Amino acid sequence: MTAAGLIFSNIHDAAIPELTARRTMASIPFAGRYRLIDFALSNMVNSGITKIGVITHYNYQSLLDHIGNGKDWDLARRTGGIKLLPPFITAYDNAVARRVYQTRLEALMGVMDFINRCDEDVLVLSDCDVICNVDLNAVLEQHERSKADVTLITASVDTAEQDIDANAHVLRADAEGRLTDLAEYAGEQGKVEICSDIMLVRRTYLQHVVGEAVSRGYTSFYKDVLLRNLARDRIFLYHYTGFFARVNSLASYFRCSMRLLDPPARKELFYHRNQPIYTKVRNSAPTRYLEGASVKNSLIADGCVIEGTVENSILFRGVRIGKGTVVRNSILMQDTRTGDNVRLGCVIADKDVTIEEGRELCGHTTMPFYIGKGVRV
Amino acid sequence: MFRKKECVAMLLAGGQGSRLYALTEKTAKPAVTFGGKYRIIDFTLSNCVQSGVDTVGVLTQYQPLVLNEYIGTGLPWDLDRNYGGVTVLPPYQGKRGADWYKGTANAIYQNLQFIRRYDADYVLVLSGDHIYRMDYAKMLDAHKASGADCTIAVIDVPIEEASRFGIITTDAENKILKFTEKPKNPDSTKASMGIYIFSTQKLCAYLEEDAKDPASSNDFGKNIIPAMLAAGERMMAYPFSGYWKDVGTIDSLWEANMDILGAHPALMLSGNGWRVLSRHDNAPPQFIGEEAVVENSSVTEGCEILGTVQNSVLGENVRILKGAVVKDCVLMGNCVIREGAVVEYAILDEDVEICANARVGGPRDVKGNGIAVIGGGVRIDEGACVAPGAMISE
Numbered sequence: 031m032t033a034a035g036l037i038f039s040n041i042h043d044a045a046i047p048e049l050t051a052r053r054t055m056a057s058i059p060f061a062g063r064y065r066l067i068d069f070a071l072s073n074m075v076n077s078g079i080t081k082i083g084v085i086t087h088y089n090y091q092s093l094l095d096h097i098g099n100g101k102d103w104d105l106a107r108r109t110g111g112i113k114l115l116p117p118f119i120t121a122y123d124n125a126v127a128r129r130v131y132q133t134r135l136e137a138l139m140g141v142m143d144f145i146n147r148c149d150e151d152v153l154v155l156s157d158c159d160v161i162c163n164v165d166l167n168a169v170l171e172q173h174e175r176s177k178a179d180v181t182l183i184t185a186s187v188d189t190a191e192q193d194i195d196a197n198a199h200v201l202r203a204d205a206e207g208r209l210t211d212l213a214e215y216a217g218e219q220g221k222v223e224i225c226s227d228i229m230l231v232r233r234t235y236l237q238h239v240v241g242e243a244v245s246r247g248y249t250s251f252y253k254d255v256l257l258r259n260l261a262r263d264r265i266f267l268y269h270y271t272g273f274f275a276r277v278n279s280l281a282s283y284f285r286c287s288m289r290l291l292d293p294p295a296r297k298e299l300f301y302h303r304n305q306p307i308y309t310k311v312r313n314s315a316p317t318r319y320l321e322g323a324s325v326k327n328s329l330i331a332d333g334c335v336i337e338g339t340v341e342n343s344i345l346f347r348g349v350r351i352g353k354g355t356v357v358r359n360s361i362l363m364q365d366t367r368t369g370d371n372v373r374l375g376c377v378i379a380d381k382d383v384t385i386e387e388g389r390e391l392c393g394h395t396t397m398p399f400y401i402g403k404g405v406r407v
Numbered sequence: 408m409f410r411k412k413e414c415v416a417m418l419l420a421g422g423q424g425s426r427l428y429a430l431t432e433k434t435a436k437p438a439v440t441f442g443g444k445y446r447i448i449d450f451t452l453s454n455c456v457q458s459g460v461d462t463v464g465v466l467t468q469y470q471p472l473v474l475n476e477y478i479g480t481g482l483p484w485d486l487d488r489n490y491g492g493v494t495v496l497p498p499y500q501g502k503r504g505a506d507w508y509k510g511t512a513n514a515i516y517q518n519l520q521f522i523r524r525y526d527a528d529y530v531l532v533l534s535g536d537h538i539y540r541m542d543y544a545k546m547l548d549a550h551k552a553s554g555a556d557c558t559i560a561v562i563d564v565p566i567e568e569a570s571r572f573g574i575i576t577t578d579a580e581n582k583i584l585k586f587t588e589k590p591k592n593p594d595s596t597k598a599s600m601g602i603y604i605f606s607t608q609k610l611c612a613y614l615e616e617d618a619k620d621p622a623s624s625n626d627f628g629k630n631i632i633p634a635m636l637a638a639g640e641r642m643m644a645y646p647f648s649g650y651w652k653d654v655g656t657i658d659s660l661w662e663a664n665m666d667i668l669g670a671h672p673a674l675m676l677s678g679n680g681w682r683v684l685s686r687h688d689n690a691p692p693q694f695i696g697e698e699a700v701v702e703n704s705s706v707t708e709g710c711e712i713l714g715t716v717q718n719s720v721l722g723e724n725v726r727i728l729k730g731a732v733v734k735d736c737v738l739m740g741n742c743v744i745r746e747g748a749v750v751e752y753a754i755l756d757e758d759v760e761i762c763a764n765a766r767v768g769g770p771r772d773v774k775g776n777g778i779a780v781i782g783g784g785v786r787i788d789e790g791a792c793v794a795p796g797a798m799i800s801e
């Protein structure tokens with residue numbers, strides 16, 4: 031079975047207004063050197079998918095800059111490769127409706143040209159707010175074996191470890207793994223089986239249901255397409271068991287990031303079966319630790335210069351930590367600079383933040399202190 | 408469609424680098440890892456691109472596999488061009504037989520076709536085994552302004568070291584009066600950096616003349632430059648004052664690596680709109696553990712440090728396990744130092760494994776201790792001891 035990919039770069043942007051004010055969900059920086067879309071792209075590329083469409087909506091300059099021609103994911107290709115699909119606005123229809131798409135289903139309606147031009151058997155649909163390293167070939171095998179129209183990848187989430195938001199769908203299946211019920215998350219506690227929003231859909235089925243949805247004015251892929259057709263269509267679940275995180279608020283972004291300081295979690299995400307996570311290469315120099323630097327339990331990208339103390343933190347590329355500065359439980363994004371004798375605790379500093387000498391800033395793990403892009407403190 | 412290139416670079420990357428011993432057993436010197444995430448050739452390639460030279464012939468001969476694979480299409484240096492870009496030029500079989508490159512000049516001579524193909528006015532001849540950052544465009548401007556047939560970049564060296572280099576004596580206008588290869592009694596401190604710009608016609612004429620002489624060693628320093636000087640060609644020196652290091656020996660390779668450390672490193676790997684471009688693995692960020700100590704060191708992507716690292720340069724994906732100590736070392740990619748092992752004053756090539764409680768090298772401040780060198784892929788068994796200054800290869 032052959033597959034092509036389709037990535038939704040803006041879905042659930044509203045969940046993290048701080049980080050998506052000037053970027054897409056897809057281009058939120060994560061884990062020192064990645065952006066969230068890298069996980070969706072790498073999963074596809076590692077499974078041999080080389081034709082990928084990226085659906086954008088707004089705020090997508092940072093995404094264009096990150097993806098470029100796709101060469102860092104081996105997606106700069108004569109045949110296939112990466113295709114950015116900006117909102118499809120016609121001179122007439124949208125001028126009347128005065129809006130571009132709002133939902134997943136409407137986004138699919140807008141990219142039917144891309145889908146119609148695919149000759150692959152299956153389309154892999156993926157959002158960007160999910161961080162995982164999944165072997166899509168295994169899912170594809172199950173999809174073929176079960177003669178499924180749709181295979182939804184699910185993960186079991188323990189509410190004690192991560193929050194689930196109302197955008198998540200709780201799924202139930204019969205003994206064969208066939209979907210029997212689907213509902214928005216309504217506050218269940220304990221281990222909850224939720225949809226990763228990564229799914230395999232038979233191409234001809236997708237073309238058919240999107241056409242059907244257009245003629246009936248449907249708007250929701252889950253409620254109007256999947257839920258209505260539980261009995262008619264073959265919708266199956268695939269249970270994924272590796273590292274799984276869903277970013278749905280600033281606090282959850284903080285918590286997901288910090289999970290990577292745990293060695294087994296990091297191994298699961300980055301060293302899973304020769305399936306590396308690719309990202310845009312920046313050619314930063316290696317990180318320099320100076321005399322007097324003290325770094326413990328931290329994830330550090332290249333290009334940093336560290337003179338102070340860093341504990342339980344994540345530093346992105348090009349961060350500078352001044353002399354006598356102490357950074358604890360914080361996430362400092364690309365090119366953030368701290369002066370000497372700064373104190374930071376539970377801070378998320380967006381890109382290019384400057385924190386001047388002697389400043390002290392502190393948040394809490396449940397309420398990290400966020401400093402916007404380019405701000406000088 | 409044909410488009411002329413004003414200047415093409417010919418990068419000599421075929422040397423064995425025999426004075427690096429174990430480190431060049433399986434790879435050519437230009438492909439040896441440097442500064443954690445680079446290979447030596449990255450510096451010249453990055454200089455070319457950032458000086459606007461986009462057509463580079465890389466002359467390979469000795470152990471070219473790693474080098475060929477590394478250069479690939481030239482993508483990391485933006486040298487994957489529709490016209491020009493990087494071309495690997497190995498020795499080849501021609502109509503009149505086949506020959507290895509007999510010397511630096513012969514290597515270029517056998518590839519005059521490449522230079523003529525681009526109808527280049529100037530040829531920039533470079534070595535792939537020097538660590539430096541230089542704007543060749545400025546040197547080319549100087550070459551053109553002076554109307555020289557050949558311009559040689561020179562750097563001031565201490566007089567006591569001058570006999571290791573090709574020494575150039577000039578007049579006040581930088582016109583070259585004399586060139587002596589490794590003189591016993593140097594009369595100048597201007598050393599040739601092995602960077603030449605030739606006007607193409609002159610270069611071709613002298614290379615062809617040199618090829619006819621069976622007694623010649625077909626070398627730029629020994630034959631071409633002296634012949635041009637003797638014939639009274641206009642030859643100029645181009646003084647350069649930045650960081651430059653020939654990393655042809657174990658000691659100089661170690662020193663150059665150490666030059667990237669500190670608050671104000673002697674060798675800056677990026678800055679002022681320049682950086683070293685390189686091809687590298689896509690490894691996750693480095694992780695520094697709860698009990699780790701990392702001081703005055705350079706660490707790169709994929710590393711995992713749970714032990715102690717001091718005054719060292721670490722390559723990609725190096726793992727230092729709990730209780731291990733690494734001091735005054737250069738560790739190339741994928742090395743593993745297991746629990747309780749101590750590695751001091753050493754260079755470890757790629758994929759070396761030092762098992763638990765082994766000891767490699769000795770303190771740097773003990774007089775007489777040399778740099779221990781462990782060749783690629785070597786495994787030092789549990790509890791084993793490698794003496795200071797020892798050299799071990801597979």
